[in-house]
Amino acid sequence: MTEESSRDLENLLTEERRFPPSAEFAAQANVQADVYARASADRLGFWAEQARNLVSWSTPFTEVLDWSKAPVARWFGDGRLNACYNAVDRHVEAGLGDRVAIHFEGEPGDTRTLTYAELQREVSRAANALVALGVRTGDRVAIYLPMIPEAVIAMLACARIGAPHSVVFGGFSAEALNSRIVDAQATTVITADGGYRRGAPSALKPAVDEALTKEAGSIVQKVLVVRRTGQDVAWQDGRDVWWHEALEAASDQHAPVVVEAEHPLFILYTSGTTGKPKGIFHTTGGYLTQAAFTHLNVFDLKPETDVYWCTADVGWITGHSYIVYGPLVNGATQVIYEGTPDTPHRGRWWEIIAKYGVSILYTAPTAIRTCMKWGEEYPAAHDLSSLRILGSVGESINPEAWIWYRRVIGGDRTPIVDTWWQTETGAMMISPLPGVTTAKPGSAQKALPGIGADVVDDEAHSVPDGHGGYLVLTEPWPSMLRGIWGDPQRFQDTYWSRFPGLYFAGDGAKKDDDGDIWLLGRVDDVMNVSGHRLSTTEIESALVSHPSVAEAAVVGAADEMTGQAVVAFVILRATATAEGKSAEDVSTELRAHVAKEIGPIAKPRTILVVAELPKTRSGKIMRRLLRDVAENRAVGDATTLADSSVMDLIAAGLRAPSDG
Ligand code: PRX
Numbered sequence: 001m002t003e004e005s006s007r008d009l010e011n012l013l014t015e016e017r018r019f020p021p022s023a024e025f026a027a028q029a030n031v032q033a034d035v036y037a038r039a040s041a042d043r044l045g046f047w048a049e050q051a052r053n054l055v056s057w058s059t060p061f062t063e064v065l066d067w068s069k070a071p072v073a074r075w076f077g078d079g080r081l082n083a084c085y086n087a088v089d090r091h092v093e094a095g096l097g098d099r100v101a102i103h104f105e106g107e108p109g110d111t112r113t114l115t116y117a118e119l120q121r122e123v124s125r126a127a128n129a130l131v132a133l134g135v136r137t138g139d140r141v142a143i144y145l146p147m148i149p150e151a152v153i154a155m156l157a158c159a160r161i162g163a164p165h166s167v168v169f170g171g172f173s174a175e176a177l178n179s180r181i182v183d184a185q186a187t188t189v190i191t192a193d194g195g196y197r198r199g200a201p202s203a204l205k206p207a208v209d210e211a212l213t214k215e216a217g218s219i220v221q222k223v224l225v226v227r228r229t230g231q232d233v234a235w236q237d238g239r240d241v242w243w244h245e246a247l248e249a250a251s252d253q254h255a256p257v258v259v260e261a262e263h264p265l266f267i268l269y270t271s272g273t274t275g276k277p278k279g280i281f282h283t284t285g286g287y288l289t290q291a292a293f294t295h296l297n298v299f300d301l302k303p304e305t306d307v308y309w310c311t312a313d314v315g316w317i318t319g320h321s322y323i324v325y326g327p328l329v330n331g332a333t334q335v336i337y338e339g340t341p342d343t344p345h346r347g348r349w350w351e352i353i354a355k356y357g358v359s360i361l362y363t364a365p366t367a368i369r370t371c372m373k374w375g376e377e378y379p380a381a382h383d384l385s386s387l388r389i390l391g392s393v394g395e396s397i398n399p400e401a402w403i404w405y406r407r408v409i410g411g412d413r414t415p416i417v418d419t420w421w422q423t424e425t426g427a428m429m430i431s432p433l434p435g436v437t438t439a440k441p442g443s444a445q446k447a448l449p450g451i452g453a454d455v456v457d458d459e460a461h462s463v464p465d466g467h468g469g470y471l472v473l474t475e476p477w478p479s480m481l482r483g484i485w486g487d488p489q490r491f492q493d494t495y496w497s498r499f500p501g502l503y504f505a506g507d508g509a510k511k512d513d514d515g516d517i518w519l520l521g522r523v524d525d526v527m528n529v530s531g532h533r534l535s536t537t538e539i540e541s542a543l544v545s546h547p548s549v550a551e552a553a554v555v556g557a558a559d560e561m562t563g564q565a566v567v568a569f570v571i572l573r574a575t576a577t578a579e580g581k582s583a584e585d586v587s588t589e590l591r592a593h594v595a596k597e598i599g600p601i602a603k604p605r606t607i608l609v610v611a612e613l614p615k616t617r618s619g620k621i622m623r624r625l626l627r628d629v630a631e632n633r634a635v636g637d638a639t640t641l642a643d644s645s646v647m648d649l650i651a652a653g654l655r656a657p658s659d660g
Contacts, residue, residue: 017399019406019439025415029435031297031449039449046450047075047478051285054292054329056090057081058258061285065476071496071503072483073476074262075286082256083265083284084123084160087328089256091116100333103307103356104149107196107339114149116331119156121252122149126157126243128250133222133241135188137162137257140267142186142220143314144168144177144208146195147338150226150243151314154190155266155324162257164264164281169315170195172599174210176277180269181216183279184485190243192226193233199343201229209234261285267485268317270423271535272494273525279485280317280423286478287321288329290427294448295326298417299360299389300434307386309335309353310362316532317423318393321479322362326427341367346374350382361409362391364531366562368401368409373561376408384409389434390416394531395563396519402441420444420519422505423533424495426479429453430517445516451477455509455517460499468510470523473503525623527556527564534566534602536623542597543568546590548576553613553621554604557630565605567630569650572609583609606630612646614638626650 021029039046044064051061061079091099097117104112114122135141141158143165145151151167158165166184168177181189189212194203205225212220225233226243233240262283269277295301301308308327312318327334335356341349349371353361371378390410392402397418406416415434421427429451430444437445447453452475455463463469480503484491498504508520522528525536536554543552551571559565570590581589587607595603608629614622617640625647628635635647 017441019415019441021415021435021438022413026435029433030300030302031433031436033436035297035433035436035449036446043450043475047289050293050450051076051079051289051478054296055081055285055288056086057285061261067476070476071492072488073286073480075476075478076261076289079261079285080258081261081285081288082160082162082258083288083325084127084156085256086288087156087159087325088116088120088123091331092120096331099331101328102149102152103333103335105335105337105352105355106148107199107337107343112149119153122153122247123156123160124252124254125247125250126153127160127254127256129224129243129246130157130161130163130188132246132250133188133224135161135163137259139163139188140166140184140186142166142168142177142181142184142189144170144189144191144204145226145314146170146192146197146202146204146228147313147336148192148195148226148228149336150190150192150228152324152328152336154224155314155320156328159265160254160256162259162263164266166267166269166279167315167320168269169313169599170204171313171315171601173596174207175214175597176599177207178211178214178216180277180279181211181219183269183277184267185219187220188222188224189220190224190226192228192243193231194229196229196339198340201231203229203231205231205233209236259284262482264482266320268320268423270317271526271533271538272490273535273537275535275538275541277535277538278487278490278494280481281483281485282426282479283482286480287426288325290477290479291321291326292329294419294428294431295322295332296330297433298419298428298431298448299362299391300415301327301330301332301360303331303333306332306359307335307357308332308360308362309337309356309358311337311341311349311364311367312362312393317426318362321427341371342374346371347378347381350379350384353384353387354382357386359386360389360391361387362393364394365392365397365401366394366530368392368397368405369561372401372404372408379408385411387411387414390414392416392418393421395528396444396521397442399441406441415439416441418442418444420507420517424481424505425473425477426481429473429477440512440516443512443516443518447517451475453517454502455511456499456502460502463511465511465513465515468508468520470499471505471507471509471517471519472499473505521564522556527554527566529556529559529564529566529601530562532601538598539566539568539594539602539604542594542602543570543590545597546593548572548586549590551613553623553626555623555627555630557606557627559605566602567606567608567626568604569608569610569613569626571611571613610650612643612649614641614646614650615643616640617642
């Protein structure tokens with residue numbers, strides 16, 4: 001951490017940047033301050049109580065945690081349950097069938113409301129349809145859908161039959177879909193003709209068709225296709241099946257398949273420090289417990305009256321835990337929106353909040369900063385007085401955006417919860433608790449009750465207050481990942497080897513003088529662009545797979561809007577240089593290539609063509625120096641470079657107008 005940013009941090013901790021909980025809010029909050037002490041006095045007892053209170057078990061568990069096979073945990077191991085039953089059926093059985101589960105708002109303005117009773121019939125039909133297509137308990141199902149109710153229904157239908165789902169974000173490419181299908185050996189794909197994005201239909205089925213011309217084609221038996229946009233689709237008889245036809249033919253009665261607490265619920269691929277994404281897998285009982293506990297208490301949810309909206313996509317872990325499992329297990333009413341915030345106008349989000357009376361909003365700092373840039377007139381034109389809790393996730397929220405969020409969107413009355421967690425943690429880990437903690441703009445603050453987090457130095461010693469280091473988790477937690485699909489060694493190496501006995505999160509962090517935690521960004525080769533995780537190595541591999549590129553180095557450079565932005569340095573092959581293309585043409589071509597290989601979100605913001613890359617004597621690219629260049633800073637210590645003139649060469653090349 002630089003001296004400058006540490007000074008900024010001090011400034012933020014002044015009295016006027018602290019927001020104590022209002023007495024009125026505190027009096028009605030779901031949790032009280034003693035929750036921390038209760039949880040730390042008997043951590044396992046605390047989680048067992050949450051598991052009993054928040055989740056329904058077909059066979060109650062007697063065992064809470066088995067950590068004897070660390071780092072693979074078993075939580076509530078002898079209990080049996082079904083995740084979909086917990087998310088849907090039990091609410092209907094409790095007489096809440098008429099409660100709205102989902103208010104769906106399509107981008108073109110079409111709407112659909114699903115009560116819990118309707119959701120139960122839909123997931124039952126979908127479960128029967130999957131079984132009729134040959135999907136069995138334990139089989140993997142890939143889901144590649146836009147943000148439509150069918151995405152939730154498909155996930156729940158898989159959970160209902162005990163078939164782990166692997167949701168692939170609709171913005172990922174055919175190539176990315178192929179590799180995820182192959183890694184998980186998914187035999188079925190659920191997709192759509194397309195979805196609406198930025199005012200136009202955006203096709204999805206062609207990417208599935210393309211993915212299935214590759215290795216995935218020999219694994220996938222059936223493709224279920226939701227008709228959303230009515231676009232023309234290519235059809236492979238015998239393999240492709242319309243979702244609506246399959247569901248119409250299916251009964252709306254289906255008995256959920258009871259599974260063990262440790263039965264895999266889903267796999268979700270996320271970027272690591274190598275070119276190959278990691279299939280993070282989560283199981284059932286512990287995951288549901290922590291997703292439900294955190295959703296209920298971090299958002300202070302009152303299921304009878306709140307209208308909750310999480311703007312994430314189900315393609316990310318936030319969509320899994322805080323659109324599908326957390327809210328539905330808690331019997332919440334929620335909004336799901338298909339499209340972009342500025343379609344057809346920049347007030348669309350605020351219009352949706354006013355229309356449905358949204359009371360809890362969960363979104364990402366990038367989105368908040370974008371809305372801030374568009375201006376206050378858009379939120380000001382709508383009645384946002386229904387909002388009572390605001391959440392943030394995906395990256396640290398800068399204090400300016402935090403204060404804008406609270407003042408302009410929350411009308412100065414709403415607690416903000418800045419929630420730190422990861423795909424791997426499955427659910428929130430570090431966050432303020434509304435009504436209990438004093439909020440500090442920019443800090444995720446405190447490990448939640450029952451969670452152990454610390455900041456340590458290189459030798460794994462806990463750092464004193466006022467110091468920085470690496471964020472670690474010190475105790476197993478119910479929703480922790482149970483592994484990387486098919487790669488136990490990588491699981492051990494990535495998370496459990498840096499500091500023996502501690503989970504290494506990959507984030508830098510600092511404790512302030514009160515012991516509150518401030519997240520400082522990744523300390524590995526993972527970037528965070530608009531709250532989305534991208535791997536530098538994965539983008540480098542995509543770049544060098546282009547025939548014009550000899551070598552590539554990618555860094556995440558600070559970006560005002562997206563947090564970080566992808567900046568690529570490439571060395572062209574002699575053949576490509578000879579073609580005499582302009583730097584702009586090369587850049588356009590390479591950006592399109594990365595979009596094709598990974599997906600549009602991975603496209604570099606800037607591509608700089610260079611003659612050399614800075615490397616150590618052992619051949620390791622010094623990304624730190626490239627980051628200095630990308631962020632327009634004076635280049636730091638370059639003495640370990642094999643050839644110390646390289647940085648001068650890069651700087652000179654970047655100044656040359658022909659390299660733009
Ligand atoms: O660097 C941290 C950042 O996002 C990473 C996890 O990314 P992912 O698995 O895609 O999950 C994102 C949604 C939970 C973390 O290692 N991150 C997430 N939330 C925060 C955050 N950084 C700072 N503050 C947060 N609230």
